[in-house]
Amino acid sequence: xxxxxxxxxxxxxxxxxxxxxxxxxxxxxxxxxxxxxxxxxxxxxxxxxxxxxxxxxxxxxxxxxxxxxxxxxxxxxxxxxxxxxxxxxxxxxxxxxxxxxxxxxxxxxxxxxxxxxxxxxxxxxxxxxxxxxxxxxxxxxxxxxxxxxxxxxxxxxxxxxxxxxxxxxxxxxxxxxxxxxxxxxxxxxxxxxxxxxxxxxxxxxxxxxxxxxxxxxxxxxxxxxxxxxxxxxxxxxxxxxxxxxxxxxxxxxxxxxxxxxxxxxxxxxxxxxxxxxxxxxxxxxxxxxxxxxxxxxxxxxxxxxxxxxxxxxxxxxxxxxxxxxxxxxxxxxxxxxxxxxxxxxxxxxxxxxxxxxxxxxxxxxxxxxxxxxxxxxxxxxxxxxxxxxxxxxxxxxxxxxxxxxxxxxxxxxxxxxxxxxxxxxxxxxxxxxxxxxxxxxxxxxxxxxxxxxxxxxxxxxxxxxxxxxxxxxxxxxxxxxxxxxxxxxxxxxxxxxxxxxxxxxxxxxxxxxx
Ligand code: BGC
Numbered sequence: 001x002x003x004x005x006x007x008x009x010x011x012x013x014x015x016x017x018x019x020x021x022x023x024x025x026x027x028x029x030x031x032x033x034x035x036x037x038x039x040x041x042x043x044x045x046x047x048x049x050x051x052x053x054x055x056x057x058x059x060x061x062x063x064x065x066x067x068x069x070x071x072x073x074x075x076x077x078x079x080x081x082x083x084x085x086x087x088x089x090x091x092x093x094x095x096x097x098x099x100x101x102x103x104x105x106x107x108x109x110x111x112x113x114x115x116x117x118x119x120x121x122x123x124x125x126x127x128x129x130x131x132x133x134x135x136x137x138x139x140x141x142x143x144x145x146x147x148x149x150x151x152x153x154x155x156x157x158x159x160x161x162x163x164x165x166x167x168x169x170x171x172x173x174x175x176x177x178x179x180x181x182x183x184x185x186x187x188x189x190x191x192x193x194x195x196x197x198x199x200x201x202x203x204x205x206x207x208x209x210x211x212x213x214x215x216x217x218x219x220x221x222x223x224x225x226x227x228x229x230x231x232x233x234x235x236x237x238x239x240x241x242x243x244x245x246x247x248x249x250x251x252x253x254x255x256x257x258x259x260x261x262x263x264x265x266x267x268x269x270x271x272x273x274x275x276x277x278x279x280x281x282x283x284x285x286x287x288x289x290x291x292x293x294x295x296x297x298x299x300x301x302x303x304x305x306x307x308x309x310x311x312x313x314x315x316x317x318x319x320x321x322x323x324x325x326x327x328x329x330x331x332x333x334x335x336x337x338x339x340x341x342x343x344x345x346x347x348x349x350x351x352x353x354x355x356x357x358x359x360x361x362x363x364x365x366x367x368x369x370x371x372x373x374x375x376x377x378x379x380x381x382x383x384x385x386x387x388x389x390x391x392x393x394x395x396x397x398x399x400x401x402x403x404x405x406x407x408x409x410x411x412x413x414x415x416x417x418x419x420x421x422x423x424x425x426x427x428x429x430x431x432x433x434x435x436x437x438x439x440x441x442x443x444x445x446x447x448x449x450x451x452x453x454x455x456x457x458x459x460x461x462x463x464x465x466x467x468x469x470x471x472x473x474x475x476x477x478x479x480x481x482x483x484x485x486x487x488x489x490x491x492x493x494x495x496x497x498x499x500x501x502x503x504x505x506x507x508x509x510x511x512x513x514x
Pocket of ligand 1: 184187303
């Protein structure tokens with residue numbers, strides 16, 4: 001089966017078909033996203049709310065006995081849940097490890113290719129899963145967690161880049177978002193696994209942690225049949241192989257134009273010896289600043305905080321002991337299904353429309369939730385059922401908006417906007433920023449909630465206004481633009497960013513003259 005890709009958007013694109021082979025490559029690579037999502041869901045960043053392994057008594061008694069002890073005696077209210085920074089740090093060690101690993105992964109990605117980087121990711125995952133699921137002491141557990149973090153660092157570095165490079169320009173957005181789709185599926189599966197293994201004593205937590213081995217094995221063996229991206233092959237002087245790979249994934253004979261464009265990009269890239277130094281040059285500023293800010297914005301939408309808080313809200317509505325399951329199923333399914341909306345729309349309406357629409361959409365949700373909680377929920381009081389129901393509905397509507405915008409686009413835009421010479425390095429900075437801000441929110445959320453109470457929703461609302469305005473003025477449309485043509489077609493014509501491009505051109509002129 002091969003569907004001809006029609007040229008749409010604001011730029012003529014190269015000839016390509018949507019081939020079955022590309023589809024298979026996309027799905028296999030995106031398993032990296034599934035493992036990331038599973039890791040987010042399984043340990044529960046905010047241990048009290050989500051019932052991940054860190055909320056399981058067997059697990060706490062074995063590895064964190066003093067935490068378990070204390071937890072039995074604390075008095076909680078609606079905003080101040082038991083908060084243990086040490087336990088939180090254990091969960092977050094994955095993000096810290098991933099933060100560091102993404103730089104290493106970037107070097108592997110450039111020197112050896114996207115495919116081996118994914119293979120390394122799956123090996124890190126497998127060892128990490130073995131150590132955490134089989135842990136007999138805390139050292140094993142933490143080393144395992146760090147290795148899982150390395151897996152996330154390598155996977156999140158290689159997979160979005162891989163997807164953006166093998167996708168035909170007109171379908172790049174949708175195919176890249178398959179990564180986020182798998183993240184949401186991973187979170188969803190992990191929440192279900194958490195729920196069911198919580199009642200398995202004493203080793204339910206081992207089953208939960210061990211589950212990640214399945215997608216890791218799929219990624220490892222699957223990565224044997226996928227191809228390397230033509231860009232990465234040509235960048236490493238394997239031009240003939242690159243041409244063959246390009247012909248195979250595009251499903252058409254006439255790939256010369258795209259091939260030339262890649263060769264051109266590789267020539268420019270080969271003159272850059274230090275990509276990190278190049279990142280600091282004016283011409284790199286647009287994708288660099290946008291790539292970093294997108295990560296800050298993605299996390300400061302408050303998504304993880306809200307998703308972790310959701311079970312408490314569901315409980316308040318009156319679902320009792322089923323709250324955790326119901327919340328996992330309802331928010332999980334909404335998260336997954338709404339990501340399909342993103343896949344469908346991103347190459348039709350474009351990236352900007354989704355970012356702007358969802359900023360208004362998510363702002364309204366946050367404000368309504370904040371106002372209801374501020375008005376009706378005292379410090380220890382409970383919400384009335386109707387109010388709680390409205391809150392739950394708006395939590396779901398909010399998750400929907402995130403799932404088709406800031407969630408996937410936080411990964412897509414940085415993976416498609418850097419020129420080849422800084423693509424891997426620039427994306428590594430973006431990945432590590434994502435990990436850093438995820439860490440910050442995970443570490444601070446419970447204390448913030450306790451200190452700010454319903455104000456936390458207004459705090460996130462303020463951020464949503466900032467990011468909406470930023471998107472409006474500074475994030476250009478990249479729909480349909482070939483990945484190696486961003487400079488000419490996106491940055492040079494942009495009302496603000498063009499100044500850095502012109503500065504660079506002037507600089508090069510002066511260099512040539514002297
Ligand atoms: C974010 C995660 C978040 C997930 C929710 C991802 O894009 O990076 O932090 O938990 O989306 O679906």
